[in-house]
Amino acid sequence: xxxxxxxxxxxxxxxxxxxxxxxxxxxxxxxxxxxxxxxxxxxxxxxxxxxxxxxxxxxxxxxxxxxxxxxxxxxxxxxxxxxxxxxxxxxxxxxxxxxxxxxxxxxxxxxxxxxxxxxxxxxxxxxxxxxxxxxxxxxxxxxxxxxxxxxxxxxxxxxxxxxxxxxxxxxxxxxxxxxxxxxxxxxxxxxxxxxxxxxxxxxxxxxxxxxxxxxxxxxxxxxxxxxxxxxxxxxxxxxxxxxxxxxxxxxxxxxxxxxxxxxxxxxxxxxxxxxxxxxxxxxxxxxxxxxxxxxxxxxxxxxxxxxxxxxxxxxxxxxxxxxxxxxxxxxxxxxxxxxxxxxxxxxxxxxxxxxxxxxxxxxxxxxxxxxxxxxxxxxxxxxxxxxxxxxxxxxxxxxxxxxxxxxxxxxxxxxxxxxxxxxxxxxxxxxxxxxxxxxxxxxxxxxxxxxxxxxxxxxxxxxxxxxxxxxxxxxxxxxxxxxxxxxxxxxxxxxxxxxxxxxxxxxxxxxxxxxxxxxxxxxxxxxxxxxxxxxxxxxxxxxxxxxxxxxxxxxxxxxxxxxxxxxxxxxxxxxxxxxxxxxx
Amino acid sequence: xxxxxxxxxxxxxxxxxxxxxxxxxxxxxxxxxxxxxxxxxxxxxxxxxxxxxxxxxxxxxxxxxxxxxxxxxxxxxxxxxxxxxxxxxxxxxxxxxxxxxxxxxxxxxxxxxxxxxxxxxxxxxxxxxxxxxxxxxxxxxxxxxxxxxxxxxxxxxxxxxxxxxxxxxxxxxxxxxxxxxxxxxxxxxxxxxxxx
Numbered sequence: 152x153x154x155x156x157x158x159x160x161x162x163x164x165x166x167x168x169x170x171x172x173x174x175x176x177x178x179x180x181x182x183x184x185x186x187x188x189x190x191x192x193x194x195x196x197x198x199x200x201x202x203x204x205x206x207x208x209x210x211x212x213x214x215x216x217x218x219x220x221x222x223x224x225x226x227x228x229x230x231x232x233x234x235x236x237x238x239x240x241x242x243x244x245x246x247x248x249x250x251x252x253x254x255x256x257x258x259x260x261x262x263x264x265x266x267x268x269x270x271x272x273x274x275x276x277x278x279x280x281x282x283x284x285x286x287x288x289x290x291x292x293x294x295x296x297x298x299x300x301x302x303x304x305x306x307x308x309x310x311x312x313x314x315x316x317x318x319x320x321x322x323x324x325x326x327x328x329x330x331x332x333x334x335x336x337x338x339x340x341x342x343x344x345x346x347x348x349x350x351x352x353x354x355x356x357x358x359x360x361x362x363x364x365x366x367x368x369x370x371x372x373x374x375x376x377x378x379x380x381x382x383x384x385x386x387x388x389x390x391x392x393x394x395x396x397x398x399x400x401x402x403x404x405x406x407x408x409x410x411x412x413x414x415x416x417x418x419x420x421x422x423x424x425x426x427x428x429x430x431x432x433x434x435x436x437x438x439x440x441x442x443x444x445x446x447x448x449x450x451x452x453x454x455x456x457x458x459x460x461x462x463x464x465x466x467x468x469x470x471x472x473x474x475x476x477x478x479x480x481x482x483x484x485x486x487x488x489x490x491x492x493x494x495x496x497x498x499x500x501x502x503x504x505x506x507x508x509x510x511x512x513x514x515x516x517x518x519x520x521x522x523x524x525x526x527x528x529x530x531x532x533x534x535x536x537x538x539x540x541x542x543x544x545x546x547x548x549x550x551x552x553x554x555x556x557x558x559x560x561x562x563x564x565x566x567x568x569x570x571x572x573x574x575x576x577x578x579x580x581x582x583x584x585x586x587x588x589x590x591x592x593x594x595x596x597x598x599x600x601x602x603x604x605x606x607x608x609x610x611x612x613x614x615x616x617x618x619x620x621x622x623x624x625x626x627x628x629x630x631x632x633x634x635x636x637x638x639x640x641x642x643x644x645x646x647x648x649x650x651x652x653x654x655x656x657x658x659x660x661x662x663x664x665x666x667x668x669x670x671x672x673x674x675x676x677x678x679x680x681x682x683x684x685x686x687x688x689x690x691x692x693x694x695x696x697x698x699x700x701x702x703x704x705x706x707x708x709x710x711x712x713x714x715x716x717x718x719x720x721x722x723x724x725x726x727x728x729x730x731x732x733x734x735x
Numbered sequence: 736x737x738x739x740x741x742x743x744x745x746x747x748x749x750x751x752x753x754x755x756x757x758x759x760x761x762x763x764x765x766x767x768x769x770x771x772x773x774x775x776x777x778x779x780x781x782x783x784x785x786x787x788x789x790x791x792x793x794x795x796x797x798x799x800x801x802x803x804x805x806x807x808x809x810x811x812x813x814x815x816x817x818x819x820x821x822x823x824x825x826x827x828x829x830x831x832x833x834x835x836x837x838x839x840x841x842x843x844x845x846x847x848x849x850x851x852x853x854x855x856x857x858x859x860x861x862x863x864x865x866x867x868x869x870x871x872x873x874x875x876x877x878x879x880x881x882x883x884x885x886x887x888x889x890x891x892x893x894x895x896x897x898x899x900x901x902x903x904x905x906x907x908x909x910x911x912x913x914x915x916x917x918x919x920x921x922x923x924x925x926x927x928x929x930x931x
Contacts, residue, residue, distance in 0.1 A: 458882030
């Protein structure tokens with residue numbers, strides 16, 4: 152921050168301490184009830200970049216010495232106590248009853264503990280407190296299958312007396328599972344042992360989330376338990392606490408949830424002739440990658456500005472929680488599921504080998520397989536967008552190094568510039584270390600997943616059409632000129648209906664607009680058909696200034712309240728959100 | 736440099752100017768709290784004729800709800816103030832006890848304590864809701880610190896399009912958030928109580 156008076160004095164003191172010597176010192180940080188987390192703040196290397204209005208320049212960190220963490224797979228439990236039931240249990244927050252419990256009795260039970268724990272972003276920075284699902288950042292990866300409903304009990308073990316940005320109540324959204332409203336992590340459904348949000352009826356230490364893992368169109372296609380063309384593969388879960396989503400997620404609250412079915416089966420040696428046999432083995436050759444930009448203060452501690460409502464931009468890039476890591480690969484195909492984990496930055500990602508852009512195979516957008524793979528050399532992602540790509544490292548000799556880089560210039564939290572960086576920022580290094588350990592039987596077939604049909608142009612014209620304008624007003628962010636009203640739906644949509652939603656971006660800001668509950672199909676961007684990689688199903692629609700996107704949506708199988716909002720963490724917290732209800 | 740950096744540097748420069756007219760109050764270090772080094776300790780005047788140090792007396796250790804207004808505003812201030820009255824009513828006797836409402840004027844030259852007192856009387860804002868005025872440079876610095884600015888300097892300079900947000904802070908817990916002042920009053924009251 153630019154500084155005068157007091158702030159300068161404080162900073163001078165800190166610089167003195169850094170120059171004092173190599174002795175570490177302990178600093179007592181936020182104290183929860185009975186628990187203290189001691190942090191060793193070693194001398195940190197001085198920053199080489201300049202401070203910006205987004206905050207201090209982070210201390211320098213050596214690139215490509217951290218190894219990419221590969222997420223541990225969440226294991227189910229034999230039982231939960233109290234046993235999960237339709238109605239809230241003893242100690243559970245005041246949620247509504249689970250809809251359609253009998254249709255989707257859970258076959259797997261899980262328990263997550265949201266807690267404060269220590270994390271090392273990089274060995275050149277102090278190990279420090281974060282908030283993590285099961286205390287890890289990113290949280291554990293769920294591996295789930297269609298037609299295998301699960302129940303996840305999410306405990307809030309965060310310190311009630313937390314000091315600093317963020318708020319220790321939680322509500323977890325699984326982005327973007329087709330799920331009942333009471334398990335969707337509605338933003339007002341936040342809970343802790345002592346507090347609760349406006350749409351719950353009481354506090355509680357935990358909440359049961361019922362994830363049916365059913366295809367959308369369950370009622371319309373009973374013989375196949377839903378429309379299998381509606382399958383999703385790459386989802387993520389994160390906190391969604393009203394007013395504090397940006398900082399809570401920034402503190403570490405996100406993780407992956409992967410879904411498989413008979414087609415995208417997760418087994419590259421699958422004997423089923425229908426199976427795609429994409430590169431498989433979560434954590435082996437099927438790797439989720441979450442990219443997050445962050446900023447650290449002069450002591451090397453995670454820095455956040457709660458007074459920023461434009462969008463915070465970091466100057467350090469985490470992949471799966473580590474700054475600029477490396478990943479050793481075999482000379483074979485890998486599937487990477489890339490997520491822009493925010494809070495606000497847009498990326499244009501390239502794969503570079505000897506400074507030349509390499510081709511890769513793009514197979515899924517926002518977790519939805521396309522009808523056919525695309526050969527591409529770049530991927531643009533807004534916050535919460537996902538891209539699944541396949542890279543074939545057998546094209547490169549042993550000892551090669553490739554880089555996942557970002558070329559998109561962005562200096563303003565409101566949106567990227569229209570320019571590419573002269574010097575791309577290297578996010579992740581792939582080290583081609585070994586031959587394939589076993590024969591690579593994976594493939595990327597010419598046909599992936601068929602798309603469900605959408606109405607003809609003539610029929611689309613007959614559908615209910617709603618317009619939503621995303622704008623700014625007196626320092627806050629609006630949808631149709633209004634700020635978020637948690638008790639009044641901006642749209643009441645009949646269950647089973649089809650509609651066209653028109654998203655319009657006003658002013659000169661970018662907004663990654665996310666619609667909960669259902670995937671949509673982009674019909675047009677400014678009147679033109681979307682590019683091939685956006686012509687399938689999506690759930691985040693990046694609105695560019697002055698743009699109009701028409702989205703086709705179906706609303707099926709459940710009733711209740713859901714959300715549509717900008718996924719820029721600072722915009723959604725400053726009210727760029729609407730509630731919509733699916734009604735009978 | 737981009738617009739945001741230019742604007743913030745201009746605001747900082749203004750705060751540093753030892754101008755003859757409207758001289759900025761020299762900053763004296765406040766007692767420690769999470770935001771002691773962040774908020775200035777400039778002296779402001781309240782609508783009821785008291786002199787207060789910003790950090791020490793208005794912020795430190797308190798649950799505060801800030802907004803910005805000016806008495807001559809015919810735009811968003813009337814509906815904002817009216818909505819905040821409803822918030823005050825929802826909070827009942829906690830206002831002035833453990834919740835403090837503070838309105839800062841965007842026109843310190845014209846909004847004297849007397850003018851603010853008249854405004855407060857006119858609306859019936861009641862005890863526990865303080866209106867502040869002071870040197871412009873000090874008000875500008877506080878405005879920036881609270882996040883009540885637009886990074887587009889042209890927008891930021893347009894008084895009629897001034898911020899309509901409220902900043903809610905529990906300084907002891909260093910927990911701060913912002914929401915539109917026109918958010919339904921029950922939501923604002925609920926948010927305040929959940930931060931207490």
